[in-house]
Amino acid sequence: MRALQVRELLPDHAGAGLVDLPVPGPGAGEVRVRVRAAAVNFPDLLMTRGGYQLKPDLPFVSGLEFSGEVDAVGAGVTDWRVGDAVVGGNRFGAMAEYTVVPAGALRSKPEAMSWEAAAAYPVAYLTAYVALVRCARIEPGEWVLVHGAAGGVGLATVDLAKALGARVIAAASSAVKREAITRLYAPDAVIAAEPGFRDEVKALTGGKGADVIFDPVGGDVFDESTRCIAFGGRLLVIGFASGRIPEVSVNMPLIKGFSVVGVRAGEYGRRFPERGAENVAAIDALATAGRIRPHVHAVLDLTDWREAFAMLEKREAVGKVVLRP
Numbered sequence: 584m585r586a587l588q589v590r591e592l593l594p595d596h597a598g599a600g601l602v603d604l605p606v607p608g609p610g611a612g613e614v615r616v617r618v619r620a621a622a623v624n625f626p627d628l629l630m631t632r633g634g635y636q637l638k639p640d641l642p643f644v645s646g647l648e649f650s651g652e653v654d655a656v657g658a659g660v661t662d663w664r665v666g667d668a669v670v671g672g673n674r675f676g677a678m679a680e681y682t683v684v685p686a687g688a689l690r691s692k693p694e695a696m697s698w699e700a701a702a703a704y705p706v707a708y709l710t711a712y713v714a715l716v717r718c719a720r721i722e723p724g725e726w727v728l729v730h731g732a733a734g735g736v737g738l739a740t741v742d743l744a745k746a747l748g749a750r751v752i753a754a755a756s757s758a759v760k761r762e763a764i765t766r767l768y769a770p771d772a773v774i775a776a777e778p779g780f781r782d783e784v785k786a787l788t789g790g791k792g793a794d795v796i797f798d799p800v801g802g803d804v805f806d807e808s809t810r811c812i813a814f815g816g817r818l819l820v821i822g823f824a825s826g827r828i829p830e831v832s833v834n835m836p837l838i839k840g841f842s843v844v845g846v847r848a849g850e851y852g853r854r855f856p857e858r859g860a861e862n863v864a865a866i867d868a869l870a871t872a873g874r875i876r877p878h879v880h881a882v883l884d885l886t887d888w889r890e891a892f893a894m895l896e897k898r899e900a901v902g903k904v905v906l907r908p
Contacts, residue, residue, distance in 0.1 A: 585908060586679035587888050590642045592633035596892060599631045599645065601885065607683045609657035614686050616651040616669060620702035620882070621677040623891050623904045624648070624735065625822075630675065639675050646677025646906075650692055650701035660686045668692040670701045678885060680908045690863065693870045696877075703903035704877035706848075707739035708866045710821070711797075713848040715744060717862065719795045719817040723748030728784055728793035728808070730776060730800045731824060733760035735903040738878055740797050741768050743866075746874045749795070752787055754780060756898065763901045767878055778803065781811035792816060802827035809835050816841040878902035 584606050591598030609615045627645045629635035653667040671689040676682045692701045715721045727744045731737040732753035744751045751770035755761045761773045774783050784793055792813040798805050802825030852859025869875045880900040883891050885908045894900045
């Protein structure tokens, strides 16, 4: 089978490449899936150079999430049958023609979704759900400012926040991205991600500021966000795409009464398995009901993986990029 394998941890993904590997067999409690689509996520890029907190033993196959059809089941598996359409995730292994995962890592694919859309929603929407529902405890009518709103997770957060009844301000870096966000999800406002955004946020919210701020950027964006958050607001720390990990003087949240909350959706599920299962069930129900609509920016063949990775690195994608093994 074709697979994108990381053999060495090197800059510019130089230690990664397409290889032919034996098709793996499922062990007890495992399922083999014929992968139809695999989404590209930033951790996939980081893991090729050892820049992510998870460092699998070398060599390993890239890819966090996928959609496909059950191809074989191991001993003791009763929930899945050959031919079932599924979505799933593991911490790596999806960017291959076949992948083997624990049976519990799979869910039924929403019928109305294409293979590509189904591969694109599990990670992004789970992060958005944990951020908005578990960490921020969002209420209908609250103002939510989403930074990095054109990225895979940011765009999912815009979509989910709208579905949950929030008023959404989406911030993005280019006019092309802002137009795309407006066309796809029609948030309450779309603003430029540039210094001075706090004045626009204050004006849009009647002077009080955003109740919830979703920040995967960090750096200067985080700093300015502390100046346009409402009293009692929740500033959600998702990541540091800017490259700078910011700091906050604790007198700021004291005086303004806001919370700074770290969001790690996968770790949340591992720490609280019952709530983790509830989170997954919630986004699956929203997907099945058509209340969330993942957007796929581009679909490429696995042979074009470098082009797909570059779209994320250059911040060109609006939504998710998907590979077809």
